[in-house]
Amino acid sequence: MTTRTLAVVSAGLSVPSSTRLLADRLTAATVVALRERGIETTVEVVELREHARDLADNLVTGFPNTALRAAIETVTGADGLIAVTPIFSASYSGLFKTFFDVLDMDSLTEKPTLLGATAGTARHSLALEFALRPLFAYLRAAVVATAVFAASEDWAGGDGVSRALNERIRRAAAELADSIAGLPTAPPDDALQGPFGGTPSFEELLRGN
Amino acid sequence: MQFGIFSVSDITTDPTTGRTPTEAERIKAVLAIAKKAEEVGLDVFALGEHHNPPFFSSSPTTTLAHIAARTTTLQLSTATTLITTNDPVKIAEDYAMLQHLSDGRVDLMMGRGNTGPVYPWFGQDIRNGIELAVENYALLRRLWREDVVDWSGKYRTPLQGFTSTPRPLDGVPPFVWHGSIRSPQIAEQAAYYGDGFFHNHIFWPPEHTQRMVEFYRRRFEHYGHGAADQAIVGLGGQVFMRKNSQDAVNEFRPYFDNAPVYGHGPSLEEFSTETPLTVGSPQQVIERTLGFRDYVGDYQRQLFLVDHAGLPLKTVLEQLDLLGEEVVPVLRKEFAALKPAHVPDAPTHASLVAAAGGAKDATVYAAGDDVTGQAREEAEEVEVR
Numbered sequence: 001m002t003t004r005t006l007a008v009v010s011a012g013l014s015v016p017s018s019t020r021l022l023a024d025r026l027t028a029a030t031v032v033a034l035r036e037r038g039i040e041t042t043v044e045v046v047e048l049r050e051h052a053r054d055l056a057d058n059l060v061t062g063f064p065n066t067a068l069r070a071a072i073e074t075v076t077g078a079d080g081l082i083a084v085t086p087i088f089s090a091s092y093s094g095l096f097k098t099f100f101d102v103l104d105m106d107s108l109t110e111k112p113t114l115l116g117a118t119a120g121t122a123r124h125s126l127a128l129e130f131a132l133r134p135l136f137a138y139l140r141a142a143v144v145a146t147a148v149f150a151a152s153e154d155w156a157g158g159d160g161v162s163r164a165l166n167e168r169i170r171r172a173a174a175e176l177a178d179s180i181a182g183l184p185t186a187p188p189d190d191a192l193q194g195p196f197g198g199t200p201s202f203e204e205l206l207r208g209n
Numbered sequence: 210m211q212f213g214i215f216s217v218s219d220i221t222t223d224p225t226t227g228r229t230p231t232e233a234e235r236i237k238a239v240l241a242i243a244k245k246a247e248e249v250g251l252d253v254f255a256l257g258e259h260h261n262p263p264f265f266s267s268s269p270t271t272t273l274a275h276i277a278a279r280t281t282t283l284q285l286s287t288a289t290t291l292i293t294t295n296d297p298v299k300i301a302e303d304y305a306m307l308q309h310l311s312d313g314r315v316d317l318m319m320g321r322g323n324t325g326p327v328y329p330w331f332g333q334d335i336r337n338g339i340e341l342a343v344e345n346y347a348l349l350r351r352l353w354r355e356d357v358v359d360w361s362g363k364y365r366t367p368l369q370g371f372t373s374t375p376r377p378l379d380g381v382p383p384f385v386w387h388g389s390i391r392s393p394q395i396a397e398q399a400a401y402y403g404d405g406f407f408h409n410h411i412f413w414p415p416e417h418t419q420r421m422v423e424f425y426r427r428r429f430e431h432y433g434h435g436a437a438d439q440a441i442v443g444l445g446g447q448v449f450m451r452k453n454s455q456d457a458v459n460e461f462r463p464y465f466d467n468a469p470v471y472g473h474g475p476s477l478e479e480f481s482t483e484t485p486l487t488v489g490s491p492q493q494v495i496e497r498t499l500g501f502r503d504y505v506g507d508y509q510r511q512l513f514l515v516d517h518a519g520l521p522l523k524t525v526l527e528q529l530d531l532l533g534e535e536v537v538p539v540l541r542k543e544f545a546a547l548k549p550a551h552v553p554d555a556p557t558h559a560s561l562v563a564a565a566g567g568a569k570d571a572t573v574y575a576a577g578d579d580v581t582g583q584a585r586e587e588a589e590e591v592e593v594r
């Protein structure tokens with residue numbers, strides 16, 4: 001059976017956090033959906049709260065320290081990504097943005113990605129579309145069509161509401177599973193991979209390429 | 210192996226006293242530091258080039274010429290020369306001149322400059338940084354190697370029948386290093402020409418330096434200049450020492466915590482773990498520095514940054530005493546014992562002259578009149594009018 005890795009980035013700050021709760025629900029649903037497609041999943045969770053200082057240091061020094069580097073490699077090396085943030089002041093949290101700011105610009109290219117967000121009120125739900133989606137479009141991630149928003153009322157257990165959340169989670173997880181299942185089975189055998197593999201030769205540099 | 214220091218010429222408030230030196234004080238301090246470097250037995254002094262406060266060194270050849278006149282063995286270099294925003298014609302002229310004044314004790318390190326705003330001050334655009342480095346350096350090499358240059362390119366007025374004067378001392382251009390922290394294109398450029406590659410080695414983890422140097426070495430071999438382990442590698446590094454390790458940490462901490470380049474971020478201890486920064490006893494500095502060889506191989510030049518972040522002159526001179534008395538003699542011996550015979554030393558004027566088959570006078574004598582500088586044809590034109 002094929003195995004894929006799924007990285008989960010959660011920018012929740014409190015413990016327990018509803019952001020992490022949503023991330024876990026999305027993860028569990030994705031693992032199930034992948035299993036239905038004959039794929040086992042290794043899940044690796046990155047809690048950004050644990051890297052709050054590392055991220056601030058990275059802004060100042062320009063490089064990630066050992067702990068943050070491990071988290072970054074978890075995310076950039078995974079086959080798929082679930083990224084969930086609380087909505088603060090009408091957008092993703094600063095902590096969430098900082099993590100994606102310090103990634104190499106190309107490191108999420110074509111990565112199957114599912115976006116999620118939480119907030120106190122459903123009136124923030126479009127932040128997924130006007131804030132998160134453009135960020136990941138810039139990073140050229142392959143973001144699935146359904147992004148999942150959960151407000152406080154979604155967790156309150158009102159039957160119709162939580163059924164609707166469950167349905168959104170199931171649909172989003174299926175989309176992400178399809179996207180991950182569609183990846184080529186082995187990475188392309190490219191001799192130019194490895195550090196600085198894409199550097200133009202000096203003849204090309206002299207020609208101004 | 211060459212050992213030395215480099216200064217970026219920053220004028221920074223001493224966080225322990227709140228006092229900021231004047232430009233005049235800091236300029237004199239750098240002269241004293243360079244002179245001291247020779248006195249304590251170091252080989253190289255390299256000076257940065259910047260065109261904005263808090264730095265003073267906009268005119269490095271002026272400063273280096275002064276230092277040349279007051280020293281006898283010290284190799285003078287730059288850290289770095291802005292190959293992007295300087296006119297390559299002016300670099301060719303200035304550094305050939307410095308070569309003559311210093312009797313060949315000069316080499317250069319090319320860099321692109323660290324801030325976007327500098328470029329437009331000199332009519333350039335940072336987005337063309339790599340292209341400028343490539344085109345300008347290609348022209349600079351020709352100006353030093355060909356007496357009469359016809360040239361046209363994208364970023365500078367064409368040249369027709371141009372001769373850069375003075376010609377390089379003994380007909381041999383200064384050796385060139387290329388410095389880059391994170392652009393593999395610059396390592397590629399250094400490899401292509403068989404020039405030296407210098408990694409700043411201060412701000413980033415060792416693994417990063419290792420990858421860049423490895424790439425340069427591989428490409429150096431690819432371009433046929435020798436085996437990968439014969440490529441010419443230089444490293445920066447930052448140290449602060451006291452006999453007692455804890456004294457060094459206590460004394461350096463306020464400078465670290467407030468340094469414009471990395472203050473207000475990780476702690477001194479964290480930064481020392483993540484990067485090559487070494488704050489401690491001379492023995493600790495020796496051990497850490499010898500360890501650099503484990504990840505870049507045998508290398509040719511080690512420069513330390515000792516005078517930034519507002520450290521007072523007295524402290525810097527004490528650091529130089531420790532380097533000269535306790536650290537460098539041991540490093541010299543240990544590195545020499547480890548280095549295989551086929552790995553070359555850093556080129557010097559003497560070695561380059563020898564490789565060129567001896568010194569040649571390269572003077573280009575103009576056909577013109579030696580008072581007005583006019584060539585014969587121009588003089589005739591004037592008479593006709």
